Amino acid sequence: xxxxxxxxxxxxxxxxxxxxxxxxxxxxxxxxxxxxxxxxxxxxxxxxxxxxxxxxxxxxxxxxxxxxxxxxxxxxxxxxxxxxxxxxxxxxxxxxxxxxxxxxxxxxxxxxxxxxxxxxxxxxxxxxxxxxxxxxxxxxxxxxxxxxxxxxxxxxxxxxxxxxxxxxxxxxxxxxxxxxxxxxxxxxxxxxxxxxxxxxx
Numbered sequence: 733x734x735x736x737x738x739x740x741x742x743x744x745x746x747x748x749x750x751x752x753x754x755x756x757x758x759x760x761x762x763x764x765x766x767x768x769x770x771x772x773x774x775x776x777x778x779x780x781x782x783x784x785x786x787x788x789x790x791x792x793x794x795x796x797x798x799x800x801x802x803x804x805x806x807x808x809x810x811x812x813x814x815x816x817x818x819x820x821x822x823x824x825x826x827x828x829x830x831x832x833x834x835x836x837x838x839x840x841x842x843x844x845x846x847x848x849x850x851x852x853x854x855x856x857x858x859x860x861x862x863x864x865x866x867x868x869x870x871x872x873x874x875x876x877x878x879x880x881x882x883x884x885x886x887x888x889x890x891x892x893x894x895x896x897x898x899x900x901x902x903x904x905x906x907x908x909x910x911x912x913x914x915x916x917x918x919x920x921x922x923x924x925x926x927x928x929x930x931x932x933x
Contacts, residue, residue: 751779752787759791763849764882768917771886772910775894785883792875799850800867803857828856836862840874889913 758766767788774781802808832839843852857867889910 752783755779755784755787756791759788760795764845764878767879767882768886768889768914771883772890772893773886774883775887775890781883781887785879788879788883789875792879793872795850796853796871796875799853800857800864803854808854809858824852824855828852828859836860836866836870837873840871841877844874844878885913885917 755766755770759770762769770779770784770788771781773779774784828839828843831842839856840853843849843856846852862870892913893910
């Protein structure tokens with residue numbers, strides 16, 4: 733793992749501008765996992781916390797804006813109304829409504845912590861018919877919360893990695909700490925999705 737961290741350090745050192753492109757598309761594709769990794773690297777002083785947070789914010793909002801525009805297209809609306817997809821979509825839509833109690837901000841925050849966020853976002857936008865101005869207002873604050881939590885967990889994991897590596901003088905103990913953190917995140921996400929599904933039934 734230390735070899736991987738060192739490789740990333742050298743990559744960023746030699747290609748300082750390319751890192752922002754990697755971060756931008758990495759956050760769009762990898763979502764919370766990418767933010768966790770970036771927070772971890774920021775704790776190692778490999779990348780700038782402020783810079784990658786700014787790029788991540790731009791990446792997430794750009795991606796969400798694209799999904800918003802897609803949600804208004806005729807093909808997507810036909811797909812959502814298709815009889816084979818209608819049942820599943822109804823369950824998701826009901827779950828979002830019940831959890832958020834009609835509050836758009838809560839709906840966006842909750843959706844951020846589920847797998848398949850773009851799909852959930854499209855379904856929600858189609859059901860509510862939000863205008864872009866309202867979408868921007870509610871979603872941008874939800875993005876801030878999502879970024880903060882994921883990056884904070886990554887930072888804690890990165891600092892914990894350094895701490896355990898120094899205390900135990902053993903890289904495997906530090907790696908074990910990281911695995912525990914990742915496992916805890918996975919368990920919480922599974923629990924959230926289970927609760928989400930049950931509320932939609």
